[in-house]
Amino acid sequence: xxxxxxxxxxxxxxxxEAKADQxxxxxxAADSHLTRFAVNTIHQNVSETxxxxxxxxxxxxxxxxxxxxxxxxxALRKLVRSAETVAGFQEENPEFGSLPGPKPAQKxxxxxxxxxxxxPAERARGVEKILAMSxxxxxxxAGAFSTEAYETYIANSLGVSAYxxxxxxxxxxxxxxxxxxxxxxxxxxxVADLDPESVGRIAVEKALSxxxxxxxxxxxxxxxxxxxxxGDMLFFLGWMGLGALAVQEGRSFMNGKFGERITGExxxxxxxxxxxxxxxxxxxxxxxPKQKVTLxxxxxxxxxxxxxxxxxxxxxxxxxxxSLPAPNTAGPIPLNLFMAPGTATKEEMLASTKRGIWVTxxxxxxxxxxxxxxxxxxxxxxxxxxxDGKIVRPLRNLRFTQSILEAFSNIEALGxxxxxxxxxxxxxxxxxxxxxxxxxxxTGTTD
Amino acid sequence: xxxYANRALxxxxxxxxxxxxxxxxxxxxxxxxxxxxxxQTLSLGDTYGFGIRxxxxxxxxxASSHRLENAEIDRVAALxxxxxxxxxxxxxSDVDLGPAECHVGTYATPMKIDxxxxxxxxxxxxxxxxxxxxxxxQGVRVAESTLxxxxxxxxxxxxEGSYIExxxxxxxxxxxxxxxxxxxxxxxxxxxxxxxxxxTGGYEFAETWDLPGNARRVAEExxxxxxxxxxxxxxxxxxxxxxxxxxQVHESCGHPxxxxxxxxxxxxxxxxxxxxxxxxxxxxxxSKIVNIVSDAVAPGGLGTYGYDDEGVPAxxxxxxxxxxxxxxxxxxxxxxxxxxxxxxxxxxxxxxMRADGWNRIPIIRMNNVSLLPGTWTLDDLIADTDDGIYMxxxxxxxxxxxRLNFQFGTELAYEIKKGKLGRMVKNATYTGMxxxxxxxxxxxxxxxxxxxxxxxxxxxGQPGQVAHxxxxxxxxxxxxVQVGVMK
Numbered sequence: 001x002x003x004x005x006x007x008x009x010x011x012x013x014x015x016x017e018a019k020a021d022q023x024x025x026x027x028x029a030a031d032s033h034l035t036r037f038a039v040n041t042i043h044q045n046v047s048e049t050x051x052x053x054x055x056x057x058x059x060x061x062x063x064x065x066x067x068x069x070x071x072x073x074x075a076l077r078k079l080v081r082s083a084e085t086v087a088g089f090q091e092e093n094p095e096f097g098s099l100p101g102p103k104p105a106q107k108x109x110x111x112x113x114x115x116x117x118x119x120p121a122e123r124a125r126g127v128e129k130i131l132a133m134s135x136x137x138x139x140x141x142a143g144a145f146s147t148e149a150y151e152t153y154i155a156n157s158l159g160v161s162a163y164x165x166x167x168x169x170x171x172x173x174x175x176x177x178x179x180x181x182x183x184x185x186x187x188x189x190x191v192a193d194l195d196p197e198s199v200g201r202i203a204v205e206k207a208l209s210x211x212x213x214x215x216x217x218x219x220x221x222x223x224x225x226x227x228x229x230x231g232d233m234l235f236f237l238g239w240m241g242l243g244a245l246a247v248q249e250g251r252s253f254m255n256g257k258f259g260e261r262i263t264g265e266x267x268x269x270x271x272x273x274x275x276x277x278x279x280x281x282x283x284x285x286x287x288x289p290k291q292k293v294t295l296x297x298x299x300x301x302x303x304x305x306x307x308x309x310x311x312x313x314x315x316x317x318x319x320x321x322x323s324l325p326a327p328n329t330a331g332p333i334p335l336n337l338f339m340a341p342g343t344a345t346k347e348e349m350l351a352s353t354k355r356g357i358w359v360t361x362x363x364x365x366x367x368x369x370x371x372x373x374x375x376x377x378x379x380x381x382x383x384x385x386x387x388d389g390k391i392v393r394p395l396r397n398l399r400f401t402q403s404i405l406e407a408f409s410n411i412e413a414l415g416x417x418x419x420x421x422x423x424x425x426x427x428x429x430x431x432x433x434x435x436x437x438x439x440x441x442x443t444g445t446t447d
Numbered sequence: 448x449x450x451y452a453n454r455a456l457x458x459x460x461x462x463x464x465x466x467x468x469x470x471x472x473x474x475x476x477x478x479x480x481x482x483x484x485x486x487q488t489l490s491l492g493d494t495y496g497f498g499i500r501x502x503x504x505x506x507x508x509x510a511s512s513h514r515l516e517n518a519e520i521d522r523v524a525a526l527x528x529x530x531x532x533x534x535x536x537x538x539x540s541d542v543d544l545g546p547a548e549c550h551v552g553t554y555a556t557p558m559k560i561d562x563x564x565x566x567x568x569x570x571x572x573x574x575x576x577x578x579x580x581x582x583x584x585q586g587v588r589v590a591e592s593t594l595x596x597x598x599x600x601x602x603x604x605x606x607e608g609s610y611i612e613x614x615x616x617x618x619x620x621x622x623x624x625x626x627x628x629x630x631x632x633x634x635x636x637x638x639x640x641x642x643x644x645x646x647t648g649g650y651e652f653a654e655t656w657d658l659p660g661n662a663r664r665v666a667e668e669x670x671x672x673x674x675x676x677x678x679x680x681x682x683x684x685x686x687x688x689x690x691x692x693x694x695q696v697h698e699s700c701g702h703p704x705x706x707x708x709x710x711x712x713x714x715x716x717x718x719x720x721x722x723x724x725x726x727x728x729x730x731x732x733x734s735k736i737v738n739i740v741s742d743a744v745a746p747g748g749l750g751t752y753g754y755d756d757e758g759v760p761a762x763x764x765x766x767x768x769x770x771x772x773x774x775x776x777x778x779x780x781x782x783x784x785x786x787x788x789x790x791x792x793x794x795x796x797x798x799x800m801r802a803d804g805w806n807r808i809p810i811i812r813m814n815n816v817s818l819l820p821g822t823w824t825l826d827d828l829i830a831d832t833d834d835g836i837y838m839x840x841x842x843x844x845x846x847x848x849x850r851l852n853f854q855f856g857t858e859l860a861y862e863i864k865k866g867k868l869g870r871m872v873k874n875a876t877y878t879g880m881x882x883x884x885x886x887x888x889x890x891x892x893x894x895x896x897x898x899x900x901x902x903x904x905x906x907x908g909q910p911g912q913v914a915h916x917x918x919x920x921x922x923x924x925x926x927x928v929q930v931g932v933m934k
Contacts, residue, residue: 119533
């Protein structure tokens with residue numbers, strides 16, 4: 001971590017050096033630490049310090065981008081010249097309007113000193129609590145305990161200047177028996193919110209209760225999906241069609257559906273980068289403040305998110321603050337998704353289920369058809385048969401092939417609690433409830 | 448650089464490390480993407496730093512930084528040792544790296560034309576020509592033509608005396624065409640999916656694949672798919688083209704032979720493996736015509752290098768021989784572990800440890816895991832198939848955490864009836880269980896159809912790492928496969 005004044009100094013140095021018509025600079029720094037464990041021992045334990053500078057230069061309607069992680073004056077000068085040189089080789093993009101101008105900044109307090117300062121030995125002691133429970137039950141624990149402090153400064157030659165810093169702590173564990181496994185996870189900006197013992201206990205209970213799984217015929221079942229499985233579907237929904245570029249290119253499930261019902265009325269989904277229940281990021285990678293955008297309201301398709309480029313292509317639209325880092329051909333994406341909770345507890349969902357399948361989480365989910373929102377993937381780490389309101393036996397993992405919108409049209413109940421689910425690859429999070437869904441389609445099983 | 452390396456190794460050992468290595472890596476990238484006639488991406492990337500890996504108190508530690516200067520090297524070396532000592536709190540046994548590896552050498556990717564020296568105008572013109580051909584087809588909504596370059600300059604030094612310098616250069620190109628209609632979207636990619644086909648080599652790679660000469664054809668296929676019938680459901684024979692079969696090898700053979708997965712150390716994220724140690728040299732993986740190798744020296748392969756990131760020389764290892772499972776991808780530590788179970792297993796690593804840059808630790812990664820060619824021509828193979836589906840270019844992939852139950856979708860497919868290609872069908876999918884699927888492999892095309900296909904997006908590890916891997920494959924036939932899983 002370099003601090004706001006150092007990041008601002010780097011950004012201003014880049015802007016002073018720039019000769020292009022417009023210039024944007026993003027400086028991102030992070031100190032990341034991760035303690036990884038498997039087979040009841042810590043086997044990988046890593047630390048990283050990095051800072052990246054990304055420069056976008058605009059010559060007329062031509063754009064060039066260069067990035068590097070060397071911060072000397074000479075390196076920054078070279079970076080600016082590189083971005084301007086490649087911009088010079090560009091063709092004019094008639095659809096490019098301008099970099100965004102300044103807007104009032106919004107601040108979100110997402111930095112917790114104790115998370116940033118958390119030491120390797122403290123992470124190891126937290127991990128050891130999980131390992132001890134696993135050993136005691138003759139199981140094998142795997143997982144990771146990570147802490148990160150990050151900061152981002154975005155500025156442009158039109159006067160945009162935005163700084164944010166934050167922290168993220170997360171624990172994820174898979175605890176395994178000979179033929180069983182259990183999963184649990186927790187994430188927060190504050191490492192003190194994480195309880196390794198609680199995470200370990202949930203995973204151990206699942207690993208013990210999923211021993212001796214038996215197969216079940218694939219087919220359509222009522223399912224109770226725990227929060228990670230619902231979060232997985234939300235993430236893919238956002239990626240496939242809740243950004244303006246997907247709509248403009250005619251490849252979104254929202255095309256032609258605005259104002260129409262596309263899911264059951266229990267479903268309301270929005271994106272909010274300022275909500276502290278998620279992993280906040282108050283502005284996008286162009287420095288535009290993130291707006292709260294309602295995407296689906298009571299089952300009705302409402303809005304998609306915009307960056308400055310896609311907003312400029314439509315009359316009357318402005319950026320909602322959802323740009324990804326340049327260069328970006330994927331378009332704007334909602335990175336802070338929330339699904340409105342319901343009123344049920346998972347126990348109530350279970351008690352109301354005559355016959356169904358309980359799913360802890362999905363594994364290796366992938367898109368089969370983006371317009372029809374069809375995904376496939378496996379269940380993992382705790383799949384159970386429900387009969388007469390009770391879990392009666394563990395099941396072998398199942399493959400599902402299912403349209404998300406169809407599943408969201410068949411929701412019978414949503415959990416009352418929202419759980420923050422941190423992405424494995426980035427410091428972004430989705431907040432999702434559990435869900436009870438009828439006619440969920442399983443198409444295969446495994447050993 | 449030697450001074451920096453020596454300082455890091457000395458400092459780590461002075462702080463208590465019994466083993467230490469340092470990798471100093473510069474990665475340069477260049478990406479150009481033309482989308483619908485406009486150069487949407489023209490970007491240069493440069494990331495530079497070092498990572499120090501140590502064993503102290505019998506456990507691993509790793510720390511990295513982007514500031515290559517003496518004081519920072521001292522700080523990072525001390526931090527790596529402190530982390531290792533923290534890791535030792537929970538160790539079950541000391542790290543055993545097996546026999547020492549001491550190598551001094553250099554390696555550079557062979558190439559004819561340095562792709563970073565080719566002018567930007569020439570590269571942009573190439574992509575604009577491809578884009579123009581794709582968009583000449585009525586009904587195309589989006590055409591994307593891409594060129595990507597990557598160069599990794601890597602220095603590896605270890606406390607066992609290794610000092611290795613490598614320069615690995617990759618070139619990739621591709622065109623993806625999207626056609627849409629009411630409620631339908633179809634894509635076609637050339638030469639491979641994932642945006643581009645990539646290999647180690649120079650700009651000659653880009654020219655060989657001739658995007659402008661193929662863009663119109665795939666655009667026509669994308670548009671035709673919109674009105675094609677849905678792939679039928681049932682159990683039948685399938686023929687997979689090279690790129691799809693390359694990914695099938697990657698997912699159902701390449702990952703389960705990673706010995707770190709087998710020993711459970713990737714369980715929390717990627718999963719484990721059905722190829723457990725008792726199956727080593729004692730398991731029928733596929734039919735007798737199935738021969739698979741791990742080959743880090745295959746010319747032009749995306750997983751080709753001189754030394755891995757533990758400093759072990761690149762090599763070729765038999766994985767499946769005449770259908771029998773005979774080999775894993777190993778690291779120094781896992782090779783030692785395997786030998787404790789199978790005393791006749793190789794004592795040394797076969798050099799499969801790679802890291803995604805300076806800021807990640809090496810983990811076991813595929814290099815070029817390839818299905819060796821057979822004897823058929825594609826025409827003869829189709830003529831020999833009474834009823835089936837010919838599936839072309841991957842669209843979707845998913846496989847369970849032990850690498851048994853898989854489901855793939857392809858962009859394009861044709862029915863085969865009485866030895867002839869029939870109508871085009873869309874949304875083709877197939878599913879199966881790995882050993883049963885490979886047991887059904889009864890014909891593999893010959894070396895004229897064989898190529899090492901690049902997979903530039905293989906994710907693994909925590910924190911996440913992306914590896915570039917290669918997979919040699921020729922079109923092959925599989926019997927009794929469930930197809931048409933999608934409604």
